[in-house]
Amino acid sequence: YGDPSQKIDYVFKLVLIGDSGVGKSQILSRYARNEFSLDSKATIGVEFQTRTLVLDHKSVKAQIWDTAGQERYRAVTSAYYRGAVGAMLVYDVTRRQTFDHIPRWLEELRGHADKNIVIILIGNKSDLEDQRAISIEDAKEFAEKEGLFFLETSALNAVNVETAFSTVLTEIF
Ligand code: GTP
Ligand code: MG
Numbered sequence: 026y027g028d029p030s031q032k033i034d035y036v037f038k039l040v041l042i043g044d045s046g047v048g049k050s051q052i053l054s055r056y057a058r059n060e061f062s063l064d065s066k067a068t069i070g071v072e073f074q075t076r077t078l079v080l081d082h083k084s085v086k087a088q089i090w091d092t093a094g095q096e097r098y099r100a101v102t103s104a105y106y107r108g109a110v111g112a113m114l115v116y117d118v119t120r121r122q123t124f125d126h127i128p129r130w131l132e133e134l135r136g137h138a139d140k141n142i143v144i145i146l147i148g149n150k151s152d153l154e155d156q157r158a159i160s161i162e163d164a165k166e167f168a169e170k171e172g173l174f175f176l177e178t179s180a181l182n183a184v185n186v187e188t189a190f191s192t193v194l195t196e197i198f
Pocket of ligand 2: 067068094
């Protein structure tokens with residue numbers, strides 16, 4: 026997970042957004058520390074973690090910001106999006122409502138972020154297949170219509186978390 030002595034060529038700010046409980050903080054914890062917790066607490070305010078990786082012989086530090094899905098705990102919107110070059114827009118594949126709210130998150134993102142921001146739609150909790158409420162096809166269709174990358178992930182089982190971040194980081198790079 027990165028050698029602290031190495032020099033950094035680029036710092037990329039990414040933001041995580043989506044409803045409360047979809048797994049934003051656990052996706053980040055899986056990516057940055059390879060850790061997962063089932064009794065994760067709701068985020069209050071804003072937190073961030075970093076991970077340094079090498080892309081095309083350059084060292085890139087991904088600085089990933091995570092805020093609360095709950096309105097009352099959210100970070101100041103404009104500050105949160107400022108300087109972000111990538112966004113992970115997360116819903117929970119077992120909760121239809123979290124997918125139905127995606128257009129609102131997208132609207133907020135497009136209203137505040139740079140117009141060239143790279144966005145990936147993420148359906149998290151793919152391990153809960155028997156509780157699935159959104160089909161992969163519906164999500165893919167939405168993502169294509171909006172020009173977003175799309176992947177389903179499981180922070181619990183560490184499925185596609187790496188791929189989701191590397192998709193965004195490679196596209197930015
Ligand atoms: P807020 O901070 O309130 O916005 O929520 P959040 O989106 O950060 O959700 P968080 O990461 O705290 O996860 C919410 C709950 O979902 C926790 O109980 C997690 O353990 C659980 N969870 C997160 N990712 C997964 C996953 O991939 N699979 C399963 N089964 N549970 C998950
Ligand atoms: Mg959180």
